[in-house]
Amino acid sequence: MHILIVDDDEKICAMLELFFNKYNYQTQIVHSGEDAIELLRTSVGDFDVVILDIHMQGICGIETCKRIRTFSDIPILMLTSSQEDINTIIALEVGADDYMIKPFNPMILYSRIKNIIKRSHKQTQILTNKKLISYTFGDCILDTSTQTLKYNSEMIPITTGVYRVLKYFLENPGIILSRDNLMEQTQNRSLENFDRSIDIQISRLRKILKDIGFSDAIKTIHGSGYMWTLPVHQKNS
Template sequence: MSSGRILVADDEPSVRESVGYALEQEGFDVTIAIDGDDADEKIGEGDVPFDLLVLDIMMPGRSGLDLCRDVRGRSAVPIILLTAKDAEVDKVVGLEVGADDYVTKPFSVRELLGRVRAQLRRRELDRAVTAEGGSSTIEAGEVSIDLARHLVTVRGEPVNLTRSEFQVLRLLADRPGQVFSRLEIMEELWQSEFSGDVRACDVHISNLRQKIERDPQDPELVVTVRGIGYKLVEPE
């Protein structure tokens, strides 16, 4: 059986009940929040007492986006957003403020369970690397990644990345010069077969460029290979 504490926040009773029941059947300890303010209270102000958050973007009280932005400022806990079918802007903004993934309503519970497992699997891999300690460092020109401490420096300056951004940069820096398709990048984030919208990859890349490039509009490190995907430029 699976284990872990998960907060499910949605103002639709049918969503809360179906998602909560499915997660409990998988062995998770589920806490339900009926709106944004309730979720805010359950999350608290200190260390986040959950292993994963499932947040509806549009809720009475604090929105899922507000909660995501607040939590991401103090925790790397995985966050999955629930979005409306036509809310393309919300999906982009959600990833920009630090969400790890999103699921579009209406969705199958099986799909959401797959996303939850993928995020928790990634978190366990991160913890395993940290527990190993040692000097696990990737050096790729101006980019340095300390895997054990989850730290990134670019041109000698520390850069604060979300877990998803960290994983994307880690993949590219581990094999500089190699071109990765959007699907390959998303499957690295999922650590399994990816069946969602690969355009989410473009948002992660855009966010990453905002943090590591001198000019995000004219990137020198993470570049686009038109028609194929992205790569980290090989050091000279």
């Protein structure tokens, strides 16, 4: 596995490089968003995952992630030293696959890196499967071959995280899905204490659905989880 580390903190970079090298993982370090974007544009296929710090001089991690997503779906895990939810929300909205708050346990970071790569490989296998599925609800179509959502033939922008959550709801209409279950199925990891990433994704999805007239699509079942309430039709390609 080849990891691109993007952080202007040289101590953090050195620590991560030493840690991952113990597991025989290749690492490459750059200290700015500009350098990361330039490197990935020319050699994105050389890397399996990006570890990207939010707070950097020059182009911040949020903007760097946003620009990377214009040309690549490479898995991205973001690091932040802030406890504020807004940073997490923005990171996930611009396309980050996961995040960790500094200081962190390197073993937990290692586990999360493996999980997002595993998810990425699963998604690649799905996209190469001949029996791709589209899901229709109302005037909306979720196309799994392109991971896109359309409303009345108009493209609705959604992040990778929101796509996964919506797809899992559409696969299980009328079924109560717990937060633990949603986390495991859409992020391939267990729900941790104070982890609000799944709630953030659902909140973002609800806003998208509300904007196109489906404010009641996801029902909160207090003490149990969430349930998709609209009829869903599946079509195999």
